[in-house]
Amino acid sequence: MNNPLRLLPTLLLVAISPTIASETHEFSIAKTLYSETCATCHYDGSGSPSAPDLIASSFWQDESPDRLIHIILFGQKGVSKINGKLFNGIMPPMPYLTDEEIATITEYLFHKFAQRKMSVEHTQVARIRQPLPSEEPEATKD
Numbered sequence: 001m002n003n004p005l006r007l008l009p010t011l012l013l014v015a016i017s018p019t020i021a022s023e024t025h026e027f028s029i030a031k032t033l034y035s036e037t038c039a040t041c042h043y044d045g046s047g048s049p050s051a052p053d054l055i056a057s058s059f060w061q062d063e064s065p066d067r068l069i070h071i072i073l074f075g076q077k078g079v080s081k082i083n084g085k086l087f088n089g090i091m092p093p094m095p096y097l098t099d100e101e102i103a104t105i106t107e108y109l110f111h112k113f114a115q116r117k118m119s120v121e122h123t124q125v126a127r128i129r130q131p132l133p134s135e136e137p138e139a140t141k142d
């Protein structure tokens with residue numbers, strides 16, 4: 001064999017790490033917000049004796065995110081029957097959250113609890129926070 005075969009197979013195993021969709025990053029802020037502002041009462045979404053189960057909430061079936069935006073901004077109190085359980089607690093209003101924060105957490109919660117892609121603009125939150133005069137419920141003027 002005067003023709004030495006220089007077989008030097010080089011096996012290159014290139015591990016290509018898949019680029020994880022930016023969704024994870026986008027939602028990281030919302031995750032922190034959820035654990036800091038909502039989880040104290042709602043825990044991971046499974047609820048507590050004093051706050052309803054969010055996983056089973058009817059909110060995720062809504063066409064629009066308005067009901068969720070509204071409850072975050074203005075809270076809710078009084079007796080409510082939610083998923084067959086009576087609640088007479090107080091969800092405090094959280095107007096100190098910015099429009100951006102509420103938009104992000106709203107998108108995140110639709111994704112988390114219903115695997116739904118809901119796009120929410122901060123302007124949509126602003127409109128619910130402060131409706132245009134024409135959109136406000138009939139004001140009582142003397």
Ligand code: HEC
Pocket residue numbers: 034037038039040041042050051052054056057058059068071072076077078079080082087088089090091092094105109
């Ligand atoms: C201090 C406790 C508390 C905190 C903090 C809180 N909630 Fe609540 N939440 C409640 C209570 C109590 C109710 C039920 C109120 C009632 O009796 O109508 C409620 C109701 C809700 C509902 C309505 C569920 C349904 O199916 O009707 C949603 C949605 C909700 N909360 C989301 C949130 C989100 C999102 C946050 C964080 C931004 C949050 N809550 C923070 C206590 C809390």
